[in-house]
Amino acid sequence: MGSRTPVFDDVTAAARRIAGIVRPLTVIEADAELAPGGGVSLALEFLQHSGSFKARGAANLVAALLEADRMPHAGIVSATEGNAAIGFAWAANRFGVPATAFVSRSASAATVRRLRELGAQVRMTGATRADARDAARRFQDESGAIEAYVYDEALTSAGAGTILLELAAARANLDTVVCAVGAxxxxxxxxxxxxxxxxxxxxxxxxxxxxxxxxLAADTVRTVEIDSVASDSLGAPRISPSALAWAKSIDTRSVVVSDEAIIDARRQLWRHHRLAVEHGSATALAALLTGAYRPRPGERVGIVLCGANTDPADLAR
Known part of the structure; x- marks a missing residue:
């Protein structure tokens, strides 16, 4: 099915499907050290099953397929690595659906171990992610499995959108939400x-x-070079057409921050709140700490901390 722009009704349908399946969003207020003016809430989505927001979209996809009686006997196949692969493996395990994950030989040992713990059949194929994707497509053609990552982007996006439904319910007068952007x-x-x-x-x-x-600068999707400490979770070379369409149609503010600012934001979350998140999550907070986005006086801001699949060993430095 591929690219389809999600709408509000898709998100409310996702909320119905995944209620009681995913963990409800925990929201806390940022301490004065992070938000001297107050009014900043932290959405702790990194506490989600699988360690990131990806569990929401994956659960919505699997639930929708089962609801429509369209889940094949071979289940789902993925050829992505990191949080997305883990999210799909978790959702498949939760619903009792077979999952096969193709990864390259460069995939992290931690990711491979977690996929296997979640019951996915892991097939390490080729030196690059492109090799793994090719192998996954062949498996899909032979088995009839659904390629989870590209089947229906609206379903996975709508699942992620439930974060803001829950954040807005917890903070009724929310003015602004800040989130990190990958694909x-x-x-x-x-x-x-x-x-x-x-x-x-x-x-x-x-x-x-x-x-x-x-x-946004080019007014069209374009390929960018990737070189960031947060590339493990935010390393998409191209934005989805749906995301660009939404960014152009609503009051979106697009900001960029340095790796140094991301590293500092991650350490500050640990220092002041004892929250251990990945660099991708810290990117959202860095937008405020650096002034890349400056809230107006009295503006109520929510920051989505979206993942924690990270090695916390360096946080004590």
């Missing part, structure tokens, strides 16, 4: 909700991985 799946789902609820969206990206920022 744009979470951004699209959040934007669909933000338009309905009249909430401003700030999309934060590393300078070395700014697919949305570059697309």
């Amino acid at each position: 744009g799946g979470m951004f699209s789902g959040i934007a669909a909700v933000a338009e309905k609820l009249s909430i401003r969206v700030v999309g934060a990206e590393p300078k070395g991985s700014q697919a949305l920022h570059a697309a």
